[in-house]
Amino acid sequence: MLDRIIGSLRSEGIETWRVTERVSDTAELYFIKKKLDIPRIKRMDQFVVTVFRDFEESGKKFRGESRALLSPGMTDEEIKERLRSAYLAASFVKNPWYELADPVKEERKKSVSDLASRDIEKTADEFAKAMFSADTAQDAFINSAEIFVSRSFTHIVASNGLDVSFDSDEVKGELVSQCISPIDVEQYRQFSYDKFDAEAIKQKVSEAIEDVRARARASKAPKAGDYDIILSGENLEELFELYEARSYAGMVYPGYSQWKVGDQVQGEDVKGEKLNIYFEPLDPYSSEGIPMKERCLIKDGVLRLIxxxxxxxxxxxxxxxxxxxxxxxxxGTKSISEMRKAGVLELVSFSDFQMDSFDGHFKGEIRLGLLYKEDGSVEELTGGSINGSLIDLQSYLTFSKEQYEDSAYKGPLAVLIPKVAVAGE
Amino acid sequence: MEVARSNYIVSNKPVFRKLQQALSEKYGYASVLACDGRQQNFSVSGSGTGISDGDMFGKRGFVARVHNGKAYAEYAGNEISEESIPEIVGIIEGKLASMADFWDRYDTPVLKEEKMEFIKCTEYEIHPEELGDEKIIAKLSELREKTKALDERIIDCMTRLSYQYYNKLFLSDNKDLEENVLWTNGSMVVLASRGEELKDAYKSFSVLGGAEIMDEMEGYGPRLVKTCIELLDSEPMIPGEYECICSPETTGMIVHEAFGHGVEMDMFVKDRALAKSYMGQQIASELVTMRDGAASAKEVASFFFDDEGVLAHDTLVIDHGKLVSGYADAVSAARLGVEATGNGRRESVERKAYTRMTNTFFEGGTDKLEDMIASVKYGMLLQDPSSGMEDPKNWGIQCMVSIAREIKDGKLTGRIFSPCVLTGYVPDLLKSISMMSEKVELGGGGACGKGHKEWVKVSDGGPWIKAKIRLG
Incomplete structure (x- = not known):
């Protein structure tokens, strides 16, 4: 198919192009309680062709581009028709000319994951067994779960000589934990691993079951007011979206973000901890075939990268x-136990915690909150919401020494943010 | 004009039928859903111009479903020929079957199907492909420039158009169904900055049809610019419970997120929906009547049959405040012993079918908007919803809106709060609805997820409503 596409690009006179082929095999298991609802297998092969068209108007150079999706069952005439259509479309895309990324030609990079040597159907089965091995209680349990084990091969070639390819393996999914007493409630958790990590999923299940028990005991919302709050786990990944978005060239170029390298993004007078944020590559190449490597985004609160x-x-x-x-x-300078002082509200889970990188607000409805009291007791709360501006509060952040990692985040498990508005009783 | 049939579907139909028959010989039930189509996205903004095929909904491929006497299993792919049928059957009999070896299965009755055969198509006025990329980009560019020029504080206006035509073929022993559908979305986003904060005003447009939607976008710029500039003076929300007047879009988000997900009956099967135990009970004000269905309205979620081959329905969900029905995909309906309602939908052939909403809305009332605002002693007028998240198990509400306009002594004061989080308990909110305007407006600019994935096109809406809501 790839040869047919490249042949068609040439016969259509399209000089500048990039083709990305992605073949993926996935084994899926869906559970309702401990019973298998449905197993699924899928094999998809998809081609994304980007065509570029250079032209001039009034002495100004443009490089238009357009993207077409192609499937293996397409006839030669269908392929040519889609490519012609995309090439024509590119002539209406009057974006200033730019030089494509330098071409890289390298050998196929094999997956280094231990998942690569396993049969995906068996991995799904063994992962499910590991997951349910931690589901042993009567009062709180897994209500339902979905497991997706995928193996994919990505090949990117371009007219300028770019030719890179790599394999990747992943186990991901979601689980809903349920506790039926004193109130029948549930908690939602996602997971994603690039290796077969039975202990990690068991830990995830145990935490989900503990959290849902706590939510079942929670009966009221916090009192409305300003609280010092603790956010943790996957919510930190969402919180940091502000920094990812505002340093993104796609936000900087049109002027949506004013950030530039050297800016003190937390302000000049940082009362809490200074941010040190790095990007880690998940795949060896970007979607354009650019080699990915670890990069420093923010060092000691100063922006280092667009x-x-x-x-x-x-x-x-x-x-x-x-x-x-x-x-x-x-x-991370404080332990979580040091953060849990009287009056602090630890927000364990939300309906959907969101960071709006445009206005800088983080917000969400509280599904489980823990309010630490003067007498050392902990009040379990549910309901109400938080709404805070990270732009206003980012110079007051304190991170935990304890660490957390998933497929999109690695770093402190928790952050303490002062004076966040909470809507409640 | 009617949406055209797919050459791929028409020419490969004998192959799909052979696969279905080969599976039917081995299993008590076998069906094949084949899909084709194209989604194309156009955008103009400060970043430049974009034209590209979209990969969210427009995938070509097929999914084969079999029942082994106890439950279902599925194989999905996008490469098929007559020669590859034995290999596909072999995978289903071998690897796929072995995945279930260890586990107890969730018993599921075989789907019962009446004999049925048809080819149906939706209609459009202007097909985006016939209008052409050049004219679409020219129109979006003109809209952007005109809108941006209205106020120097506007840093950008993004204009977008997306369309999808899809062609589906559903084959089983008793069914031979084909549908061809076209929907189109437009959107405009206006941006202004207040220091490091970016404020945006957004409007989406939708039609079960084609590029005729661009006429609606024309002339909307001044309203968006006015709203965006107003937002520059917005204040943080003061948490509390307020009497609120909700715009039809906000009503739609409450209908969809706060309540609609809770009557998706695959959640009943899993014991994940509180609504299951409230059937036949008064759960909303008597003013509230709610419907869902691909046949309930002509919008982006209208079709003739769902992804399990069940015909489109018009389901009455709440009748004058009383919960009378949920909606169900075919498998959940079989498990629950109720009628399937044509709500079995997949993001694409790559995905499993779940119970999903289609066109979901409250019917209209008898009140006038001006009377509704005049009746509020102190409260908020809520506009421009941005997102929401369901909580079917506990009927919690999480909806985000961009604008809360202060109402004092029956009049809008001009004071604006932004952004706002709506929370509370669904029946409390629905029972507090005390006024509803006459006109029902539906919008289908966005997509709906199940939890955090599985995106499908939906529309939702209703009239202006008055209710008590906790805001934060």
Missing amino acids: YGDTRMCRYLGIEPTGDYRKLRCEG
């Missing part, structure tokens, strides 16, 4: 880096 795709980076006159999906945060 990152993004080739077009936006070229317009800004900086090195194209590709887009990153995993962030690592360094630091």
